[in-house]
Amino acid sequence: MKTYFYCSIFLIISAIFQAPAQESMMNEALRSPEVDETGRVTFRLKARDVQQVKVTGDWMPREGYGRATAALEKGGDGIWTYTTESLPSELYWYHFIVDGVRTIDPSNAHMIRDVASVFNIFIVPGDKGDLYSVQNVPHGTVTKRWYDSPGLEKKRRMTIYLPPGYETSDQEYPVLYLLHGAGGDEEAWSDLGRATQILDNLIASGKADPMIVIMPNGNAQDEAAPGKASGSLVQPSFMRPNMMAGDYISSFGDIISFIESNYRAKADKEYRAVAGLSMGGFHSLHISRYHPNTFEYIGLFSPAITPRNNAEAPVFQNMDETLKTQMENGYALYWIGIGREDFLYDEVTAYRNRLDALNMPYEYVETGGGHVWTLWREYLTTFAQQLFK
Amino acid sequence: MKTYFYCSIFLIISAIFQAPAQESMMNEALRSPEVDETGRVTFRLKARDVQQVKVTGDWMPREGYGRATAALEKGGDGIWTYTTESLPSELYWYHFIVDGVRTIDPSNAHMIRDVASVFNIFIVPGDKGDLYSVQNVPHGTVTKRWYDSPGLEKKRRMTIYLPPGYETSDQEYPVLYLLHGAGGDEEAWSDLGRATQILDNLIASGKADPMIVIMPNGNAQDEAAPGKASGSLVQPSFMRPNMMAGDYISSFGDIISFIESNYRAKADKEYRAVAGLSMGGFHSLHISRYHPNTFEYIGLFSPAITPRNNAEAPVFQNMDETLKTQMENGYALYWIGIGREDFLYDEVTAYRNRLDALNMPYEYVETGGGHVWTLWREYLTTFAQQLFK
Numbered sequence A, B: 001m002k003t004y005f006y007c008s009i010f011l012i013i014s015a016i017f018q019a020p021a022q023e024s025m026m027n028e029a030l031r032s033p034e035v036d037e038t039g040r041v042t043f044r045l046k047a048r049d050v051q052q053v054k055v056t057g058d059w060m061p062r063e064g065y066g067r068a069t070a071a072l073e074k075g076g077d078g079i080w081t082y083t084t085e086s087l088p089s090e091l092y093w094y095h096f097i098v099d100g101v102r103t104i105d106p107s108n109a110h111m112i113r114d115v116a117s118v119f120n121i122f123i124v125p126g127d128k129g130d131l132y133s134v135q136n137v138p139h140g141t142v143t144k145r146w147y148d149s150p151g152l153e154k155k156r157r158m159t160i161y162l163p164p165g166y167e168t169s170d171q172e173y174p175v176l177y178l179l180h181g182a183g184g185d186e187e188a189w190s191d192l193g194r195a196t197q198i199l200d201n202l203i204a205s206g207k208a209d210p211m212i213v214i215m216p217n218g219n220a221q222d223e224a225a226p227g228k229a230s231g232s233l234v235q236p237s238f239m240r241p242n243m244m245a246g247d248y249i250s251s252f253g254d255i256i257s258f259i260e261s262n263y264r265a266k267a268d269k270e271y272r273a274v275a276g277l278s279m280g281g282f283h284s285l286h287i288s289r290y291h292p293n294t295f296e297y298i299g300l301f302s303p304a305i306t307p308r309n310n311a312e313a314p315v316f317q318n319m320d321e322t323l324k325t326q327m328e329n330g331y332a333l334y335w336i337g338i339g340r341e342d343f344l345y346d347e348v349t350a351y352r353n354r355l356d357a358l359n360m361p362y363e364y365v366e367t368g369g370g371h372v373w374t375l376w377r378e379y380l381t382t383f384a385q386q387l388f389k
Helices: A002-016 A024-030 A127-131 A193-204 A246-250 A252-263 A278-291 A319-329 A346-358 A373-383 B002-017 B021-028 B128-131 B196-206 B246-250 B254-263 B278-288 B320-330 B345-357 B373-384
Strands: A040-046 A053-057 A079-086 A090-098 A101-103 A113-116 A117-124 A141-149 A154-164 A177-181 A212-215 A272-277 A297-300 A332-338 A365-366 B041-046 B053-057 B081-085 B090-098 B101-102 B110-113 B118-124 B141-149 B156-161 B175-179 B214-215 B272-277 B297-299 B331-337 B362-366
Touching: A002 A154, A024 A113, A040 A090, A053 B246, A090 A127, A090 A373, A090 B246, A101 B101, A117 A141, A127 A193, A154 A193, A177 A252, A177 A278, A193 A373, A246 A278, A246 B297, A252 A373, A272 A278, A272 A373, A278 A319, A297 A373, A297 B156, A319 A346, A332 A373, A365 A373, B002 B362, B021 B320, B041 B090, B090 B373, B101 B128, B128 B156, B128 B196, B128 B373, B141 B254, B141 B320, B156 B196, B175 B278, B196 B373, B214 B254, B272 B373, B278 B320, B297 B373, B320 B345, B331 B373, B362 B373
Parallel strands: A177 A212, A177 A272, A272 A297, A297 A332, A332 A365, B175 B214, B175 B272, B272 B297, B297 B331, B331 B362
Antiparallel strands: A040 A079, A053 A090, A090 A101, A090 A117, A113 A117, A141 A154, A141 B141, A154 A212, B041 B081, B053 B090, B090 B101, B090 B118, B110 B118, B141 B156, B156 B214
C-alpha cells in the first residue's frame, strides 16, 4: 500500500510539471513572508545571479513619492533574507525590487491589485489583523451581479455582500452603499478594503448590525473592472475618462432601485447609508446632497470635495442650498475622517468650514496617516459600528 | 476652467503617489504585452541594471519539466523587448525571468493563480480568445457562498454561476457540477477555466442551454481556497492532506441537496451533470458511480482514475458492480477527453478497456496536448453544448 501510495504521489507530481503550476513545487520549500509570534516578518528570495534585492511595503517610512526600501542579505545558498522589527497588527502590502526591477514575491500567492499594480500582502495577527482575516464565524455571501443603469445607458457590474443568514431568513435588511476611489472599481472594497471580512467579523461579534453592502462601480463610463468588462484585457488606469462627472451622482437612483426591487432591503431613508473613500467620498457627499432625503448615514473617508471635471454640470450647482435641504431633512450621522498627512486635508478643512458656516452638524475624526487603504479599512470599521442603531 | 482642470488632475496624481498604486502611473507608459492584428505579441520590460530578461509561457515548446524560454533584447532606453510569431487565438499564461528570478510583468495587471504560482495572462482574439473574453452579452451572476456539509463536518465555500435571467424568471434550471483538479479550489474553474465567460457566451449564442453551474471545493479537509478559509494566509499547496479521499465522494449529496433546496434547480437526474478535470475527473467518475442514478451527463476531462489515498475505503470498492448499475440505470452522455501527451493517458486507456469489457458506452475525444488548462477550457466548451438537450 505504501509503495503504491508513493508511486501515485510521484505520478501526481509528474502531472504538475506539465502544468504552469510547476513552480509551485519548487517554491514550496521557501517560506516568505514568515511572521513570528512577536510580529517580526522575514522575507526570503532565491536569486543566485543578481546584485541586489530590496523590499518595500507600507510599514516602511515615506521617502519622496514612495516608501523607503530595505536590503535583503545574500546567504551562501543564494537565498536573500531580511527581517523587520516587530510590526503592529495590520494587513501590509509589499513587493521586491531585484536589480531595479519591481517583482512580486514568488513564494507568496496572496496578492491584491491597486489600480494597475499588483502587490503581495501579509497579515500580522492581533486586533486589526484578526479583523481583516477570515475567521471561523458565519460568512456572508458575496456576489458579482450585472444591473441595468438607464441613467448611464449601460449594463454595469456590482459587488453585493449579503449578511450571514440572509438567504434563510425572511427579514428585511438595511443597506450600506460603499463607494471606491479613483482608479478603483467594484472589486476594490471587497479586495483591498477587506469589507467582507470586516463585516463578517463585526456582525459575528455583535458590533455591527447585519446589513447588505453594495459596492458598485463608480467610473461612469465603465461597465466593470478592467478585464471584467466587454472587450480586451485593458490595462487598468487611474485617470478614467470623465472621472468624477455628475452623471454617476444623478443616476445613483438606478442602483438603489435595483437593490430595493431585487433584495429584501429596507426601503426607507432610516435604513440607508452611503460612504466612500477619496473619489467615493466625493460621490457620497454629492449623492447624499443631490438626493437630499435618501440617506440617514453619510460617511466621507478622506474625501475629495470639489469636482475635477464637468464642474458646470447641474448636479454640482447650488451646493449650499442642497446641503441646507439635506440638513433640514435630517440625518443620524454625517461622518468625516481624514489623515493629517493626506493631500486632501486642506480641501476637507475648507469643507468643514463650509459646513460650520451652515451650522450643519457632522462627526469629525482626524487620524495620522495619508491617503491609504490602512485608514479606509479603519474608517469602515468605525463607521459600520454606528449604523442603523 | 482648463487651468482649474489640470490643476485638479495634478492634485489627483499627487494622491496616487501616497498610495501603493504609485507604480501605476510609472508603468502606464510601457505597454506589455501588446497583441497586434496578426496575433504577434510584444513583451516589454524596463530594466536598466540586469544582465538577462527571458519570457516563458504556454505557447512555447515543452522543455524538460517546463517550457522553453525566449530572450528579450535590450534597447538603448533600458527597455527589453521580445515579439512572438503569430499565435493562434487562445488565452495564454506567461511570466518573465530576470537574471534567473521568476517575476511577473509589472505592466500587466491581469493574472491568474494556478496552485501556488501567479502568472500573467493575455488573450489573442479570434475563436477561442473571444469565447474566453467578456463580451457584450447578458451576463450570469457569480456568487461565493458558504454551505453546510454534515458529511465533511464543516462549513465550506463554493462558487455558484446563475445563468443570465435567473433572478427575473421563475423558471427552474438544470445544474452542472463542475469540479477542479488537485491543487485547485472553488475559484479554479471560474478564474483559470474562464467558465463564467464560456457559459455566458455559449448561452448567448444559443449553443448551450441556460444552466446553473456549481463549482465546489474538492479538497475534503479544506473549508475554502487558501486565504479564504479561517486562519492565516497559508500558502497554497498541490498536495492537500487526504487528497482524493473517499469522504468527498460519499458526501457529495450535501452539495446537491444544498443547491436543490436553495435555488430553482430542476431536481431530476435528467437535469444533472457532473464533470471535472484531473482529480475532478476522478471525482466525477466515482461520484456518478457511487450515486448511480443521479447524473444524466458525466464528463471526465483528463481524469485520474485510481485512488491515490484510502483506496481501501468503502466508496472505492465494487467498481465494476457500481459501474454496471450506473449503466443499467442509464445516462445520456458519458464523455471522456484526454490529450495524447497527458501523463494520465495510459491510466485512461486502461479505464476505457474496463468500460469496453463492461459494454459500457461512452464518448471519447482524444486531442493533442498534455495536462493543461487550454484543453480543459476546450473540453468544457464541447461538453457544455451537449447538455440538457
